[in-house]
Amino acid sequence: MTAVVGRPGTGSGLTLRVVQFAFATASLVTIANAYASGSYSAFFYLGFSMFLQLLWSFILACIDIICLLGNAELNEPCPISAMLVGDWVVGIFSFSAATASAGTTIFFKKDTQYCTAFPQLVCDQYEQSVILAFVACLLPPFLKVN
Amino acid sequence: MTAVVGRPGTGSGLTLRVVQFAFATASLVTIANAYASGSYSAFFYLGFSMFLQLLWSFILACIDIICLLGNAELNEPCPISAMLVGDWVVGIFSFSAATASAGTTIFFKKDTQYCTAFPQLVCDQYEQSVILAFVACLLPPFLKVN
Numbered sequence: 149m150t151a152v153v154g155r156p157g158t159g160s161g162l163t164l165r166v167v168q169f170a171f172a173t174a175s176l177v178t179i180a181n182a183y184a185s186g187s188y189s190a191f192f193y194l195g196f197s198m199f200l201q202l203l204w205s206f207i208l209a210c211i212d213i214i215c216l217l218g219n220a221e222l223n224e225p226c227p228i229s230a231m232l233v234g235d236w237v238v239g240i241f242s243f244s245a246a247t248a249s250a251g252t253t254i255f256f257k258k259d260t261q262y263c264t265a266f267p268q269l270v271c272d273q274y275e276q277s278v279i280l281a282f283v284a285c286l287l288p289p290f291l292k293v294n
Numbered sequence: 295m296t297a298v299v300g301r302p303g304t305g306s307g308l309t310l311r312v313v314q315f316a317f318a319t320a321s322l323v324t325i326a327n328a329y330a331s332g333s334y335s336a337f338f339y340l341g342f343s344m345f346l347q348l349l350w351s352f353i354l355a356c357i358d359i360i361c362l363l364g365n366a367e368l369n370e371p372c373p374i375s376a377m378l379v380g381d382w383v384v385g386i387f388s389f390s391a392a393t394a395s396a397g398t399t400i401f402f403k404k405d406t407q408y409c410t411a412f413p414q415l416v417c418d419q420y421e422q423s424v425i426l427a428f429v430a431c432l433l434p435p436f437l438k439v440n
Contacts, residue, residue, distance in 0.1 A: 187405065188401060188405050189397070189400045189401070189404055189405055190397040190400065190401065243389075243390070243393075244389070244393040247389075247390040247393040247394045247397070248393045248394060248396060248397030248400075249397065250394060250397075251335070251336040251393070251394030251395065251396075251397040251398045252397045252398060252401050254335045254336065254394075255334060255335070255336065255398050255401065258335055259333065259334050259335055
């Protein structure tokens with residue numbers, strides 16, 4: 149295995165997971181506290197996928213901490229492959245939820261002016277949650293490209 | 295290079311690109327003919343991304359035909375890498391457009407019952423275009439996994 153930034157079992161891997169966990173939690177809290185977010189499928193799906201994302205990041209962060217405390221390197225291909233597949237599945241899930249919610253938010257804000265017509269729709273809160281979700285799910289591929 | 299289904303310059307690669315081109319064209323024609331699709335950002339973005347997708351599939355299909363007619367194998371890493379990167383960029387673009395449009399369509403159909411209230415909204419046509427777009431953009435990764 150070559151040195152890859154954010155690799156499981158390393159300090160950079162732990163930092164990546166902690167940051168990802170923080171963004172996913174912030175996105176979930178923002179959308180869960182937004183008015184009527186449960187009534188719109190895209191926002192409900194976003195909340196659910198962010199819950200999965202923070203759970204996944206938490207598990208990987210725990211594995212990183214165990215490896216770092218025990219001074220053990222995670223080199224076996226089997227757990228690394230399982231983590232990679234899990235990262236892909238959770239990532240695609242989160243990315244699709246973020247884009248679907250972005251589509252609905254743009255519909256409210258730009259296409260129909262619903263945000264002005266119905267002030268109870270907290271469009272800024274929907275937007276913030278979508279941005280936080282994009283950061284949470286795009287962090288690992290962005291790091292791997294660099 | 296190992297034998298991969300849908301590899302550039304092979305018969306299966308050409309079939310993949312022709313099928314992808316057909317689905318992207320069908321999706322573009324469906325959304326372009328749907329009522330007011332240009333007024334909704336998600337559907338406009340879907341049409342634009344399907345145009346890019348069919349253009350990309352057409353270029354790769356032409357390269358495949360040239361290779362097959364000249365009986366030449368495409369083995370150099372440089373054009374293969376360029377095609378892979380292009381495939382990723384166009385694929386992510388199409389996938390995000392398809393999910394954003396799916397979010398908007400579900401909002402019309404399920405969340406608000408707009409499709410029943412406003413019969414001029416051709417929700418079935420939006421839905422068909424989204425499904426065709428998903429097939430067009432998910433075909434290459436699905437083939438590579440198998």
